[in-house]
């Protein structure tokens with residue numbers, strides 16, 4: 001009798017179910033309602049009286065062994081299942097690389113320009129892309145018969161002679177001056193539109209940054225100093241050239257060139273063999289413009305400037321075709337992912 005129980009205990013200890021099903025077999029065999037230990041309790045009647053107590057304890061031991069073994073096996077199997085799940089999520093494997101976006105070269109160029117003027121105390125102003133004739137032309141002292149108003153240049157909204165896509169950022173000057181009195185010190189970056197043939201060098205949409213400084217006693221010298229600082233920060237040289245020019249909204253007016261030199265082919269080509277790169281138009285705000293916007297020209301004076309972004313971005317990143325800026329071809333844009 002004792003030998004039979006001993007053998008059973010050994011059998012239980014040796015059992016090693018590998019799967020959930022095998023473990024269930026183990027449970028049914030040793031702990032289920034018809035388990036193999038139960039009949040051994042019944043055998044107690046065949047055991048001599050003096051050994052009955054010892055026998056009973058021995059069979060109990062078999063039962064406890066089965067219970068303990070079951071608990072151990074269950075735990076081991078669950079842990080193994082956990083490991084199997086962990087296999088699916090191997091944290092040491094290299095991850096899927098994240099596709100990083102990149103900033104558009106126009107945006108980075110614009111941000112650079114904006115931050116240079118912010119350091120000089122200019123704040124950013126904005127105006128709408130769809131403008132009215134008054135802000136775009138009339139307020140800016142552009143007479144009815146001025147060629148800039150020509151339907152060839154300006155995109156008017158359908159069936160309208162009043163509403164148009166702004167042809168420059170200058171109308172933001174009028175928007176700011178009609179809503180606030182000096183001192184005014186703003187820059188206005190934005191998109192502008194002109195009905196031009198699209199080619200590698202020109203486009204029907206491009207970007208400008210407008211600047212306006214109005215206060216008591218603002219002089220041409222202040223303008224020159226401001227623009228020299230800009231050239232120094234943007235192009236690494238304060239060497240600029242102001243050429244007399246004409247704009248309806250400034251008097252006197254000038255165009256500003258920056259010295260980029262001719263020491264390499266790129267700069268030679270960009271400056272058309274002169275070493276000078278034209279980057280902006282500027283001048284003293286015409287008193288008529290101040291008056292149009294409700295600012296007393298006897299008391300205040302100011303300077304203004306407007307520059308194109310594309311040409312500067314093309315120089316900065318060595319881009320030869322302006323159309324690339326507007327096609328949004330990912331293969332082009334991706335090349336600027338390292339640029340901040």
Ligand code: DAH
Nearest residue numbers: 168250281282283304305306
């Ligand atoms: N609005 C002019 C253009 O689009 C650029 C310009 C010239 C702006 C002189 C100004 C300025 O503010 O003073 O060509």
